[in-house]
Every structure is written in structure tokens, then in C-alpha cells.
Amino acid sequence: MAWTDERVAKLRELWDKGLSASQIAKELAEGVTRNAVIGKAHRMGLASRPSPVKSDPQKKAKAPVEKKVVKPKAKAPTGKVSLLDLTERMCKWPIGHPGEPDFHFCGKPSAPTFPYCGTHCGEAYQVQQPRRDRRANRGRISATPVR
DNA sequence: CCCTGATTCGC
DNA sequence: GCGAATCAGG
Numbered sequence: 001m002a003w004t005d006e007r008v009a010k011l012r013e014l015w016d017k018g019l020s021a022s023q024i025a026k027e028l029a030e031g032v033t034r035n036a037v038i039g040k041a042h043r044m045g046l047a048s049r050p051s052p053v054k055s056d057p058q059k060k061a062k063a064p065v066e067k068k069v070v071k072p073k074a075k076a077p078t079g080k081v082s083l084l085d086l087t088e089r090m091c092k093w094p095i096g097h098p099g100e101p102d103f104h105f106c107g108k109p110s111a112p113t114f115p116y117c118g119t120h121c122g123e124a125y126q127v128q129q130p131r132r133d134r135r136a137n138r139g140r141i142s143a144t145p146v147r
Numbered sequence: 148c149c150c151t152g153a154t155t156c157g158c
Numbered sequence: 159g160c161g162a163a164t165c166a167g168g
Binding site for chain 1: 159160161162163
């Protein structure tokens with residue numbers, strides 16, 4: 001989509017009005033992303049509004065190294081997680097079977113780069129254990145991916 | 148995680 | 159000139 005005079009005008013208007021780039025992109029629609037908006041705004045020479053990132057070059061000296069501990073707590077989703085609800089970082093371990101009325105997915109936060117949460121990674125990726133001692137796996141479903 | 152603008156660079 | 163990808167943050 002080309003930058004017609006109309007669209008440029010609207011961009012300038014909304015930008016001056018203080019809307020964020022993503023908001024402007026939504027207004028213009030037609031497959032325009034916020035990247036496109038920002039890029040165009042810059043090329044137009046629009047006053048680059050204070051970026052939240054670049055602002056305030058001289059910051060207050062922060063002697064205390066106060067570290068915010070990243071919350072390891074992850075909330076489990078409310079209710080059943082359907083196929084449509086799944087996002088990249090959700091555990092995709094199926095509960096039940098496709099077609100069944102109650103079929104859904106685990107949905108808990110998945111381990112980084114893994115399709116399942118910690119618990120279900122444990123189910124999915126089981127180290128082959130000595131034939132002698134498989135007691136640890138007794139009662140568990142077998143989900144070894146490659147046999 | 149959601150979000151912000153800035154910058155780069157192949158097209 | 160364009161904008162996706164990336165960066166550097168809030």
C-alpha cells in the first residue's frame with residue numbers, strides 16, 4: 001500500500017494528536033504496521049517524540065542495585081484450554097482425546113523452547129531406563145516420542 | 148507478557 | 159522510499 005497524500009495527511013494528524021504508532025497503524029488499517037508508521041514518520045521528518053527508551057540521558061544515580069526478582073510464579077489459565085486458546089508458550093499436552101467433548105490442553109506455561117510444561121516434558125522426554133529398574137515409570141503413560 | 152519509538156538494511 | 163526485523167527499553 002502506497003503512502004497517498006490522504007494517508008500521509010492522516011498520519012501527520014494522528015501523530016501530532018499524540019497517538020502511538022501502533023494506534024495510528026490501526027486507524028489507517030490496510031495492512032499498515034506500526035513499523036511502517038514509524039518508518040514513514042521518520043522519513044517525513046516528523047518530530048520524533050520522546051521515545052520511552054531514549055529519553056532522559058542523564059539518569060539519577062542508582063547506588064542501590066535493587067533487583068526486581070522475576071516472578072517465577074505463573075498462573076494457570078482459567079478453565080479448559082482449547083486448541084484455539086493455545087499460544088506459543090503454553091503447554092500443548094493434550095488432555096483427553098480429539099473429538100471428545102472435553103478434549104483440551106494442559107495450557108500451563110511451557111518450558112522455554114519446549115512445547116510442554118515441565119511436568120509434561122518429563123512425560124514426553126523419558127530417558128530410556130535400564131530394563132531392570134523401571135519402577136519409576138510404573139503407572140505412567142508411555143509417551144516416548146521415538147521408538 | 149504486553150507495550151513504546153529508533154535503527155538497520157535488503158528490497 | 160519502504161517496512162520487517164531487530165534493538166533497547168517501560
